[in-house]
Amino acid sequence: MTGADRFAMSSTLRRIAPLALVIGVGWLGLQLIHGVGSERIGREVAASAKPGDILMLSSETCLYCTQARGWLNENKVTFAECFIERDAGCRAAYDALQSPGTPTLLVRGQRQVGFSPERVAQTLRLRGG
Numbered sequence: 001m002t003g004a005d006r007f008a009m010s011s012t013l014r015r016i017a018p019l020a021l022v023i024g025v026g027w028l029g030l031q032l033i034h035g036v037g038s039e040r041i042g043r044e045v046a047a048s049a050k051p052g053d054i055l056m057l058s059s060e061t062c063l064y065c066t067q068a069r070g071w072l073n074e075n076k077v078t079f080a081e082c083f084i085e086r087d088a089g090c091r092a093a094y095d096a097l098q099s100p101g102t103p104t105l106l107v108r109g110q111r112q113v114g115f116s117p118e119r120v121a122q123t124l125r126l127r128g129g
Contacts, residue, residue, distance in 0.1 A: 041117045042075030048124040054079035056115075057094045059102040060086070068103050068115035 056072075058065035058081055072079050082090035084102065097104060097111050105112040107120050108127040 038071075038117065041121050042071070042077070045117060045121050045124060046075050046077045048121070048128075049078045051078050052080070053108050053124065054120065055106040056081045057090055057097075057099070057102060057104040057106070058083050062102045064115060065103040068105075071115070071117060 054072075054077065056065070056068060056079055058069070060083055069081065071077075082093075084091045084094045093106075094102075094104060097106075099111070099113055101113060103113075103115050105115065105120065107123040110123050110127065112119055112123065
């Protein structure tokens with residue numbers, strides 16, 4: 001690499017560095033906001049969910065089910081879970097709901113395909129009990 005090539009590369013890096021810094025700081029800020037929001041939603045869902053309010057129909061091989069279970073347990077949310085491969089009743093409920101995938105949650109009787117803490121919180125608010 002010639003001196004001119006090194007100078008050009010150095011010049012390019014100096015121009016890109018501020019942009020990279022702004023993007024990095026922005027990304028960290030979004031992560032912080034998301035974390036604070038997630039904690040608030042976790043507290044809300046944990047306070048609202050009573051036994052029988054949330055049933056998660058899961059699959060043993062579903063990574064999204066593992067993530068949802070982790071979030072629910074981490075936030076001390078009361079929920080029940082069944083596995084469609086192990087439990088015939090769970091499989092029948094899953095089939096009856098015509099669910100396209102797991103996790104499928106029943107939140108106070110409302111089907112939710114996939115896991116979203118915000119959607120669970122909203123359903124608990126709307127279907128207060």
